[in-house]
Amino acid sequence: MPGQHIVDLHGVAVRRPGTLILREVSLQVAPGEVIGLFGANGSGKSTLLRVLATLERPSAGGGTVLGATLGTDAVESIRPRIALVAHEPALLANLSLEENLRLFAALGGRASGRVMPVLVEVGLGGAAGRRAAICSNGMRRRAEFARVALAEPDLLLLDEAHVGLDVAAGALIGRIVAAVTDRGGAVVLVSHERERVEGLIDRSATLIDGRLEVG
Amino acid sequence: MTIWRQIAILFRLQLRDEMRTGEVTAVVVPFGAIALLVIPMAVGIETTLLSRIGPGLFWAVVLLFGIVVTQRRTAAASPAHRDALSLLGVDPAARFAATALASAILLLGFEIATGLAMIVLYDPVVVGWGWLAMVLPLVALGLGMLGTVAGSVADGRGPLAPLLVAPLAIPILLGAAQASEGLRLGVGILRWVLVLALVDVVLALVGVLTARPLEGTSS
Numbered sequence: 001m002p003g004q005h006i007v008d009l010h011g012v013a014v015r016r017p018g019t020l021i022l023r024e025v026s027l028q029v030a031p032g033e034v035i036g037l038f039g040a041n042g043s044g045k046s047t048l049l050r051v052l053a054t055l056e057r058p059s060a061g062g063g064t065v066l067g068a069t070l071g072t073d074a075v076e077s078i079r080p081r082i083a084l085v086a087h088e089p090a091l092l093a094n095l096s097l098e099e100n101l102r103l104f105a106a107l108g109g110r111a112s113g114r115v116m117p118v119l120v121e122v123g124l125g126g127a128a129g130r131r132a133a134i135c136s137n138g139m140r141r142r143a144e145f146a147r148v149a150l151a152e153p154d155l156l157l158l159d160e161a162h163v164g165l166d167v168a169a170g171a172l173i174g175r176i177v178a179a180v181t182d183r184g185g186a187v188v189l190v191s192h193e194r195e196r197v198e199g200l201i202d203r204s205a206t207l208i209d210g211r212l213e214v215g
Numbered sequence: 216m217t218i219w220r221q222i223a224i225l226f227r228l229q230l231r232d233e234m235r236t237g238e239v240t241a242v243v244v245p246f247g248a249i250a251l252l253v254i255p256m257a258v259g260i261e262t263t264l265l266s267r268i269g270p271g272l273f274w275a276v277v278l279l280f281g282i283v284v285t286q287r288r289t290a291a292a293s294p295a296h297r298d299a300l301s302l303l304g305v306d307p308a309a310r311f312a313a314t315a316l317a318s319a320i321l322l323l324g325f326e327i328a329t330g331l332a333m334i335v336l337y338d339p340v341v342v343g344w345g346w347l348a349m350v351l352p353l354v355a356l357g358l359g360m361l362g363t364v365a366g367s368v369a370d371g372r373g374p375l376a377p378l379l380v381a382p383l384a385i386p387i388l389l390g391a392a393q394a395s396e397g398l399r400l401g402v403g404i405l406r407w408v409l410v411l412a413l414v415d416v417v418l419a420l421v422g423v424l425t426a427r428p429l430e431g432t433s434s
Binding site for chain 2: 050053055076077079080082083084086087088089090092094095103104106107108109147
C-alpha cells in the first residue's frame with residue numbers, strides 16, 4: 001500500500017480501572033520501516049503492542065492499522081495480516097512443534113506444505129516431532145519465529161523477542177524482520193536491550209509513564 | 216475459512232489434548248465413580264433405598280464433576296493462545312462451539328462410565344432405557360455449553376466459574392432428575408426431554424451471542 005502508513009495512531013489512551021496506561025500516544029509507521037520501542041517495566045510497551053495488534057481497544061483517541069480504523073469491525077479482516085510474538089508463547093504445550101505449525105497453517109489458511117521448510121529455516125527441522133512442553137525456551141522462541149514466517153505478516157510485533165536467545169537465534173530475528181520489510185511490511189520491536197536491536201531498527205520511540213517520545 | 220471448518224479444527228484439537236493429558240478419563244471419571252461408591256457406605260447397604268436414590272445421586276455427581284470437566288485446562292485457552300487465534304481470524308463463536316462440543320463429548324463419556332458404576336452399585340429400576348439415549352447427550356451438551364460460557368465470564372478468576380455453573384445448571388439438573396424419576400415410575404418423560412432441549416437451545420444462543428463480547432478483543 002504505497003504512500004499509506006501501516007500504523008497511524010493519534011492521541012491513543014488506554015485506561016484500566018484506576019490507571020491510565022497509555023496517554024496521548026501518536027505514532028506513524030511507514031511501509032518497510034522498523035521501529036524500536038523502548039521503555040522501563042510498566043511503561044505501557046506491551047499494551048501499545050496489543051493496541052497495534054487490534055487486540056486492545058483504545059479508551060480514547062484512535063487511528064488506523066493496515067488501513068482499518070481501530071474500534072470498528074474492519075479490524076477483524078486485517079488481523080490475519082498481523083503477527084504478534086508476545087512474552088508468553090502461543091504454542092500449545094501438548095502438540096509437537098510440527099503439529100502446532102500445522103494448526104496455525106490450517107486456521108490461517110496457509111499451505112501445510114510450508115510447515116517443514118519453515119521449521120528447517122529456523123533450525124528446528126530435527127525437533128519437529130518434539131512436544132512444545134518439553135522444548136527449551138529458546139526452541140519455543142524459534143518456533144514462534146517459524147509461526148511468523150508461515151504467516152507472512154504485513155505488520156510484525158515483537159515483544160522482547162531477544163530474551164533467552166543465543167547469538168545465532170538473534171541473527172534469525174534479523175532475517176525474519178528483513179523478510180517482512182522486504183515485502184513492504186513494517187515491524188515494531190519492543191526490547192529492553194537497545195544495543196541488541198540497534199542494528200535492526202530505523203528509528204526508536206520511548207514510552208515513559210504511558211507517554212510516547214518518538215526519536 | 217468457514218466457521219464450521221474452524222469449529223472442526225478446534226474441536227479435534229481439544230479432544231487430542233484430552234487424549235494426551237487424560238485429565239478427564241484418568242482423573243475425573245475415577246473420582247466420580249469413587250463418589251458413587253462412597254455414598255452407599257454412608258447410608259448403609261439398604262438396597263431399596265439405594266435403588267430409589269441412585270439416579271438422583273448420579274445426576275448430582277454428573278453436575279459436580281461436570282463442572283470440573285468443563286473447567287479443565289483446555290487447549291488454546293491461555294491469553295496468548297486466544298490472541299493468536301484472534302489474529303488468525305478465528306471467530307469467537309467457533310471457539311465457544313468447539314470448546315462446548317468437546318466438553319459435551321467428554322461429559323457424555325463421563326455419564327456413561329459413571330452411569331454404569333451407578334447401575335452396578337445401586338441397581339436402579341428404569342423402564343424405557345431408550346429415553347436415556349436422548350437425556351444423557353442433552354444434559355452433556357447443556358452442561359458443556361453452560362460451563363464454557365461460565366469459564367469465559369470467569370476468565371481465570373478462580374472459583375467464580377463453578378459458582379456460576381451450579382445455580383444456572385438447576386434447570387438441567389431438574390429436567391434430568393425428573394426424566395429419571397419418570398423412567399423409574401414408567402410414565403412419559405417427553406416434556407422433560409423438551410425442557411432439556413429448550414435449555415440447550417437457549418444456552419447455544421447465549422454462548423454464540425456473548426462469545427465476541429466475552430473475548431474482549433473487538434477493538
